[in-house]
Amino acid sequence: MIQELKASYGHLFEDALINEIVQVGTYKEIPEGHKMMDIGDYVKSMPLLISGAIKILREDNEGDELLLYYLEKGDTCSMTMACCLGQQKSMIRAIAETDAKLIMVPVTKMEEWTKNYKSWRNFVFESYHNRINELLTTLDNIVFYQMDERLIQYLKEKARVNNDDIIKNTHQEIAYDLHTSRVVVSRLLKKLEQLGKIKLHRNYLKIVNL
Amino acid sequence: MIQELKASYGHLFEDALINEIVQVGTYKEIPEGHKMMDIGDYVKSMPLLISGAIKILREDNEGDELLLYYLEKGDTCSMTMACCLGQQKSMIRAIAETDAKLIMVPVTKMEEWTKNYKSWRNFVFESYHNRINELLTTLDNIVFYQMDERLIQYLKEKARVNNDDIIKNTHQEIAYDLHTSRVVVSRLLKKLEQLGKIKLHRNYLKIVNL
DNA sequence: TTTATACAGTAACATCAGTTACATAGTTTT
DNA sequence: AAAACTATGTAACTGATGTTACTGTATAAA
Numbered sequence: 001m002i003q004e005l006k007a008s009y010g011h012l013f014e015d016a017l018i019n020e021i022v023q024v025g026t027y028k029e030i031p032e033g034h035k036m037m038d039i040g041d042y043v044k045s046m047p048l049l050i051s052g053a054i055k056i057l058r059e060d061n062e063g064d065e066l067l068l069y070y071l072e073k074g075d076t077c078s079m080t081m082a083c084c085l086g087q088q089k090s091m092i093r094a095i096a097e098t099d100a101k102l103i104m105v106p107v108t109k110m111e112e113w114t115k116n117y118k119s120w121r122n123f124v125f126e127s128y129h130n131r132i133n134e135l136l137t138t139l140d141n142i143v144f145y146q147m148d149e150r151l152i153q154y155l156k157e158k159a160r161v162n163n164d165d166i167i168k169n170t171h172q173e174i175a176y177d178l179h180t181s182r183v184v185v186s187r188l189l190k191k192l193e194q195l196g197k198i199k200l201h202r203n204y205l206k207i208v209n210l
Numbered sequence: 211m212i213q214e215l216k217a218s219y220g221h222l223f224e225d226a227l228i229n230e231i232v233q234v235g236t237y238k239e240i241p242e243g244h245k246m247m248d249i250g251d252y253v254k255s256m257p258l259l260i261s262g263a264i265k266i267l268r269e270d271n272e273g274d275e276l277l278l279y280y281l282e283k284g285d286t287c288s289m290t291m292a293c294c295l296g297q298q299k300s301m302i303r304a305i306a307e308t309d310a311k312l313i314m315v316p317v318t319k320m321e322e323w324t325k326n327y328k329s330w331r332n333f334v335f336e337s338y339h340n341r342i343n344e345l346l347t348t349l350d351n352i353v354f355y356q357m358d359e360r361l362i363q364y365l366k367e368k369a370r371v372n373n374d375d376i377i378k379n380t381h382q383e384i385a386y387d388l389h390t391s392r393v394v395v396s397r398l399l400k401k402l403e404q405l406g407k408i409k410l411h412r413n414y415l416k417i418v419n420l
Numbered sequence: 421t422t423t424a425t426a427c428a429g430t431a432a433c434a435t436c437a438g439t440t441a442c443a444t445a446g447t448t449t450t
Numbered sequence: 451a452a453a454a455c456t457a458t459g460t461a462a463c464t465g466a467t468g469t470t471a472c473t474g475t476a477t478a479a480a
Contacts, residue, residue: 058346060354068349082339091346114324114331121324128338129292135345136268136301139278142352143389144270147437170457179353181438186458202446202457356466380427391468396428412427412476 001027005103008050008073017117021048025103030096037094043083045104049075052100053161057093057177067154067177069134070097070161078131081110081124098162150178151188155198156210165207211237215313218260218283227327231258235313240306247290247304255314256290259283262310263371267303267387277364277387279344280307280371288341291320291334308372357390361398364388365408366420375417 002022010018030036030052037043039059047054054071056079071077071094079092113120141150154177159165167174171185178185189205192198199206212232220228240246240262247253249269257264264281266289281287281304289302323330351360364387369375377384381395388395399415402408409416 058349058353060350062354064354066349066353078338079342082335082342088339091343111328111331115328118321118325121321125292128288128342129298132289132292132338132342132345133301135342135349139268139276139345139349139352140270142349143268143276144272144274172457182458183439183460184437187437187460190459200458358466382427392428393430393469394467397430397467400429410428 001025001103004050004101005048009048012074012123013119014117017113017120020109020113021103021105024109025105028102028104030100030102032096032099034096035093036096037077037080037090037092039090039093041090043080043090043107045106046080046110047071047077048103048105049073050101050103052102053097054100055095055097055177057095058091059093064179065093065176066179068092068138069131070157072161075130076123076127078124078128081107081127147178147180147184148188148191151185152192152197152210154178155205155207159207159210166204167207168204170203211235211313214260214311215258219258222284222333223329224327227323227330230319230323231313231315234319235315238312238314240310240312242306242309244306245303246306247287247300247302249300249303251300253290253293253300253317255316256320257281257287258313258315259285260311260313262312263307264310265305265307265387267305268301269303274389275303275386276389278302278348279341280367282371285340286333286337288334288338291317291337357388357394358398358401360388361395362402362407362420365415365417369417369420376414377417378414380413 002018004027005018005021005025009021013021025048036047036054049071051073054077056068056071056077058066058068077094079090082088083090110124114124141153145153151174154174155167158167158169171189172182174189175182175185189198189200192210193200197208197210199208212228214237215228215231215235219231223231235258246257246264259281261283264287266278266281266287268276268278287304289300292298293300320334324334351363355363361384364384365377368377368379381399382392384399385392385395399408399410402420403410406418407420408418
């Protein structure tokens with residue numbers, strides 16, 4: 001666990017902090033597709049992501065979903081922090097996009113580390129900043145762009161996060177993430193294929209030149 | 211300034227912190243409509259809002275706007291914090307919605323206070339949490355609701371923030387905030403009037419029963 | 421007072437996106 | 451192999467929203 005931690009967080013945290021994390025943290029491996037947190041959950045520990053990607057979703061009352069952003073190596077969930085500290089319920093759902101490795105740290109330590117470690121303070125603030133930035137980008141995409149452009153952004157981001165030009169999802173699954181209908185996704189994907197930007201197959205598609 | 215600070219923040223901060231703020235902070239009064247920060251600005255101090263309201267906007271490349279949320283008494287701008295610490299440019303625009311009073315604190319103190327004052331840490335985290343929450347609510351409104359519902363939410367929130375059932379804006383101004391067109395706003399407002407929920411006038415409207 | 425400007429009302433139309441319905445083609449189950 | 455199921459393709463339609471154009475009216479400027 002120390003090696004993993006140092007590889008991902010060594011450039012951020014002092015050795016003393018790394019040691020503390022090793023002492024109280026628990027190492028976890030999460031399989032792809034596993035629901036790690038749901039809306040309304042109370043959370044008592046904070047994830048430090050070592051590898052893999054976690055997708056963060058928002059849901060309305062009727063169960064309609066929207067993909068907010070992905071967490072990746074070196075990220076943590078600022079929502080979790082905020083929730084833990086304020087004893088609040090989670091406002092989002094987290095699902096492993098790929099197999100993921102992470103270290104869970106009990107929230108009780110957060111207050112202490114924020115006080116004692118400059119590197120931890122920086123990490124936490126940076127994390128908030130990144131998350132707010134991503135929320136703004138998501139908002140921009142939705143407000144200022146139309147579905148065809150949003151779909152392209154979605155495919156690009158998904159390929160980047162998975163490090164794979166093949167997107168292994170059905171049109172229905174993509175529709176859920178973008179909060180639209182399967183027919184709309186099929187229609188737009190077909191257009192992209194006709195433009196030579198992607199190649200469609202059953203259950204997956206390949207990015208050619210987006 | 212001490213009285214103002216204590217009235218708005220006395221229940222949050224220890225006396226020692228209040229004293230520090232008084233020493234390094236500068237009191238400011240901002241007139242309604244004043245642009246306090248723009249996208250791309252570098253920021254070197256952080257506002258603690260004492261009275262009034264600040265509207266926070268996002269803008270795309272073409273200059274199209276969208277209202278994100280309002281800051282009110284007891285709020286601070288988490289974006290500013292994040293920007294200051296990371297030496298980043300502002301991602302948002304801030305305009306005084308009403309006359310406002312606030313205390314500007316140099317960012318240089320933030321690191322120190324975060325280390326030394328538990329109440330400051332709580333305040334900062336709470337602030338991030340609130341802002342993320344509001345961003346999510348804004349996103350929800352846009353993704354899950356249609357323009358008529360968004361308009362109603364907008365009018366309610368504006369009335370609450372201004373503490374006034376009379377909304378002193380033209381249809382065009384409302385359209386900018388919601389990122390739609392004047393014609394659409396006029397259309398929907400007229401419907402609301404026909405339902406007896408509002409009363410329309412030139413340059414303003416009155417909420418009757420929303 | 422006349423003119424110009426800003427604001428609001430409304431009709432007609434275009435477009436994007438969501439819905440319904442059905443066809444076709446793989447895949448899995450029996 | 452037949453049946454059932456799942457994913458995709460596509461047409462036809464609907465509805466919400468954005469656009470253009472023109473009107474009337476209140477307000478401000480000349």
